[in-house]
Amino acid sequence: EEDEDENDDGAGEKDSNKNSYTNRAIMDFDSTSEQSSRYNDDWAGEKNVFLKSSRGFINRGSDYKNDFWLSVKFPANQYFSVNSMVLKKITHSCCTKRTINGFTLQYLSKGKWINYNNGEIIKTGQLPDDDVDSDRLIEFTPFTAQQVRITVPRNERSHGSAQGRIE
Numbered sequence: 001e002e003d004e005d006e007n008d009d010g011a012g013e014k015d016s017n018k019n020s021y022t023n024r025a026i027m028d029f030d031s032t033s034e035q036s037s038r039y040n041d042d043w044a045g046e047k048n049v050f051l052k053s054s055r056g057f058i059n060r061g062s063d064y065k066n067d068f069w070l071s072v073k074f075p076a077n078q079y080f081s082v083n084s085m086v087l088k089k090i091t092h093s094c095c096t097k098r099t100i101n102g103f104t105l106q107y108l109s110k111g112k113w114i115n116y117n118n119g120e121i122i123k124t125g126q127l128p129d130d131d132v133d134s135d136r137l138i139e140f141t142p143f144t145a146q147q148v149r150i151t152v153p154r155n156e157r158s159h160g161s162a163q164g165r166i167e
Helices: none
Strands: 032-035 068-073 080-089 102-109 112-115 137-147 147-152 165-167
Touching: 102 137
Parallel strands: none
Antiparallel strands: 032 068, 068 147, 080 137, 080 165, 102 112, 102 147
């Protein structure tokens, strides 16, 4: 279960466009991120993976042949229940047709890294014509973790760089 404030009923935040509640995202809990490489040092902010970011993530051009990883660390080493990820395209003008086709996921629990689904590739369903504001919801069998890392192998990207935004 998520570590919650005493006043938090766990219902999440009400979606302004709907009459339902949505789950709170891990980035709402002051999580931070790291990635294997960055396109530019100006994009180095820990919160650069926010869905509301105008940039998202994109790896350094010299690393286009390498696998790309992105890690989200939960605050104060707390445990959170993880059941989905939202993938969006980066809004950078170069990349709106590029896709991430699949990734692997690992999570840290009790000091041990665990390969989700035995390290099998998780397909995204992302398409070149997806709008940059389209959400690709990728659901998981729920797990509890202190940190989550996705790795995008080079052969699972439509272009040399890995690019996108996650929540």
